[in-house]
Amino acid sequence: MFGRARPATGFSADLKKLxxxxxVPRAGAVLARGELADAGFAARVAELRARGERVVLALAxxxxxxxxxxxxxxxxxxxxxxxxQSISS
Amino acid sequence: MNQEEQxxxxxxxxxxxxxxxxxxxxxxxxxxxLYQSWGYELVYPxxxxxxxxxxxxxxxxxxxxxFKITDQxxxxxxxxxxxxxxxVARIDAHSLRRNAPTRLCYCSTALRARPTQVGGTRLxxxxxxxxFGHAGGxxxxxxxLLMGETLALAxxxxxxxxxxxxxxxxxxLVDACDLDAAAQATLEDIYLRKAxxxxxxxxxGQALPxxxxxxxxxxxxxxxxxxVFAQARGLLADFPDATRALAxxxxxxxxxxxxxxxxxxxxxxxxxxxxxxxxxxxxxxxxDSEPPxxxxxxxxxxxxxxxxxxxxxx
Numbered sequence: 291m292f293g294r295a296r297p298a299t300g301f302s303a304d305l306k307k308l309x310x311x312x313x314v315p316r317a318g319a320v321l322a323r324g325e326l327a328d329a330g331f332a333a334r335v336a337e338l339r340a341r342g343e344r345v346v347l348a349l350a351x352x353x354x355x356x357x358x359x360x361x362x363x364x365x366x367x368x369x370x371x372x373x374x375q376s377i378s379s
Numbered sequence: 380m381n382q383e384e385q386x387x388x389x390x391x392x393x394x395x396x397x398x399x400x401x402x403x404x405x406x407x408x409x410x411x412x413l414y415q416s417w418g419y420e421l422v423y424p425x426x427x428x429x430x431x432x433x434x435x436x437x438x439x440x441x442x443x444x445x446f447k448i449t450d451q452x453x454x455x456x457x458x459x460x461x462x463x464x465x466x467v468a469r470i471d472a473h474s475l476r477r478n479a480p481t482r483l484c485y486c487s488t489a490l491r492a493r494p495t496q497v498g499g500t501r502l503x504x505x506x507x508x509x510x511f512g513h514a515g516g517x518x519x520x521x522x523x524l525l526m527g528e529t530l531a532l533a534x535x536x537x538x539x540x541x542x543x544x545x546x547x548x549x550x551x552l553v554d555a556c557d558l559d560a561a562a563q564a565t566l567e568d569i570y571l572r573k574a575x576x577x578x579x580x581x582x583x584g585q586a587l588p589x590x591x592x593x594x595x596x597x598x599x600x601x602x603x604x605x606x607v608f609a610q611a612r613g614l615l616a617d618f619p620d621a622t623r624a625l626a627x628x629x630x631x632x633x634x635x636x637x638x639x640x641x642x643x644x645x646x647x648x649x650x651x652x653x654x655x656x657x658x659x660x661x662x663x664x665x666x667d668s669e670p671p672x673x674x675x676x677x678x679x680x681x682x683x684x685x686x687x688x689x690x691x692x693x
Contacts, residue, residue, distance in 0.1 A: 296472055296481075297514035299657070301526045302464060302507030305403055305410075305486060306395065306500065311664070312534025314402040 319344035320374065321354065321361035334365065334372045391494040391501030403504065407486055409532050410506055417525055419484040419508050424466035426487070430458040437465055444491045459490040463505050471511040480512040516630055519658050523631070527640055530662055539662040541640060543632065544648025546659055547624030548615065549598060555591045555618055566595070570649050573599045590617045599647030605632060607644050628658065 320338055322345050324331035338345050346361055348354040356364065356377045363376050388394065395403065411421060429450075434442055444461035460466055463485050471481045486506045494501050508525060510518045530536040549570065553563055562585065569578045578599065582592050594614045601607045601614075608629050615621040625646075632642055648659055 296468075296511045297518075297657075298468060298471070298509050298511045299513075299518045299522045300464065300467075300507055300509035301522055301529075301660070302462075302505055303526075303529070303662075304500065304503040305407055305506040306399075306504045308506070308529070308533040308535065309399070309403040309406045311538055314398075314405060316398070317401075 316360065317344060318362035319346055319360050320363045320365050321346050321348055321356050321359060321377070322365040323348045323354075324365065324367060324372065325350075331365075331367075331372060338365070338374075389501075391491070391499060393500060393502070406533055407504075407506065410529055411484065411486060413528060413532060414484040414508055414525070417482070417521075419482040419510075419525075422467060422470055422483050422485055423487060424460065424463055424470060424485065427457050427459050428466075429453075430456045433458040433460060433466075435465075435469075441465070444493060446490050446492050461489055461491045463487060463489055464507065464509065467507075467509050468511070471509070477512070480510060480518070482508065482510050484508040514657075516627060516634075519627075519631055520634055523635065523640075523660055524638065526660070526662065527638075535662075539664055541642045542645055542648065542661045542663055543628065543642040544645045544659050545624045545628045545657065546649060547627075547657060548611075548621045548646055549649055551615075551618045551620035551624065552591055552595050552598070554620070556585070556587050556595070558585070567649055570599050570647055573647070575600070594618070594621070601646040602644055604644065605629075605636075607646060611646055624657075631658065 320343055322331070322335050322338075324335075324347075326332050326335075326347065335345050335347070344360075345365070346359050356362070361377060363374055365372050365374055367373075415421070427448075430445070430447060434445065441461055445458040446461070447456055447458050449455070450457045467483050467485055471477075471483065475481055484507065486504070489503050489505045491501045491503070506529075508522065510522055527536060530539060553566070558566065565581060569581055578596060582596055585592075587595070597610075597614055601611050608625065611625055612622070615625055628644075628646075632644070635642055642660075648661075
């Protein structure tokens with residue numbers, strides 16, 4: 291054995307186990323019902339994401355079930371803009 | 380192999396689904412930010428190494444826990460780390476070589492050849508900190524308080540039992556007895572199981588100094604609150620090293636009590652005895668004795684882990 295002898299103190303834990311000790315509240319998300327090609331829609335989505343929101347795009351022809359996608363609000367077209375409304379479960 | 384069997388994961392190997400992954404990742408980020416704010420620097424030791432390098436200075440348990448595979452490039456035997464602590468110690472001793480105390484933290488997956496408990500994981504996501512280059516109560520206290528903050532981040536500080544011991548006490552008694560390696564191993568095993576009748580039988584079968592035999596017989600059952608200190612002081616009076624270890628522990632416990640951290644003392648605690656010489660501290664979940672949610676180990680004057688020269692001819 292060669293090298294330096296250094297005293298050490300430390301701790302170690304299994305993060306998977308630690309993380310299971312307390313429930314983490316499920317964060318909501320926004321289901322965005324629009325087309326990404328629409329600049330106004332895309333800007334609104336980007337703005338929500340920049341605010342820290344989780345925004346899931348509804349895809350054309352897909353089921354887009356809000357519960358499965360973890361969404362509690364949706365971004366929908368309203369008049370000439372976009373509005374955020376809650377999804378009743 | 381039918382289709383169902385193709386999707387079967389090996390024992391102790393699990394996949395983490397989104398909800399749980401989010402909880403784990405959130406805690407990882409917050410914990411590493413916390414360590415950063417305490418001056419601990421993040422390192423990534425390698426997942427795999429040549430076996431002799433990985434196990435240099437390690438004990439038998441780590442050797443048994445290590446997955447071994449042959450390196451197709453060099454033909455040499457490699458091991459997947461079963462525990463990152465020795466790797467981090469090597470980073471301190473050989474890669475950084477600082478004189479000042481070095482504070483490192485890490486968070487990565489390790490792989491164990493055997494789970495630590497029946498039905499337990501073989502893929503722990505190991506999170507930890509190490510403070511190198513200081514032997515004394517200050518570093519123990521810093522690390523224990525940081526572990527307390529980590530448990531608080533996990534929302535678990537009121538759910539765990541903090542168990543504190545000092546392997547220096549047992550070590551001092553064993554040194555005074557001049558036991559051979561086989562007898563020591565038997566005694567350690569009895570201690571780990573706290574098997575009272577077996578312990579009496581073992582001690583009766585050895586020609587031990589009376590004071591040492593009396594202390595060794597009592598030590599595994601000295602557990603509970605600070606009341607055990609008075610009892611232990613009397614039993615250990617003839618053993619200066621054990622008395623010093625006990626005094627270290629007492630000082631630590633009194634500071635922790637001032638900070639509102641109650642601990643359960645276990646003076647016969649030998650977990651990690653082969654690697655550690657100082658305080659051992661673990662946070663247990665009630666009803667889930669093994670493995671602990673988090674373990675503190677104080678490796679007083681441990682040997683620096685050696686790294687063989689990079690260009691070992693094969």
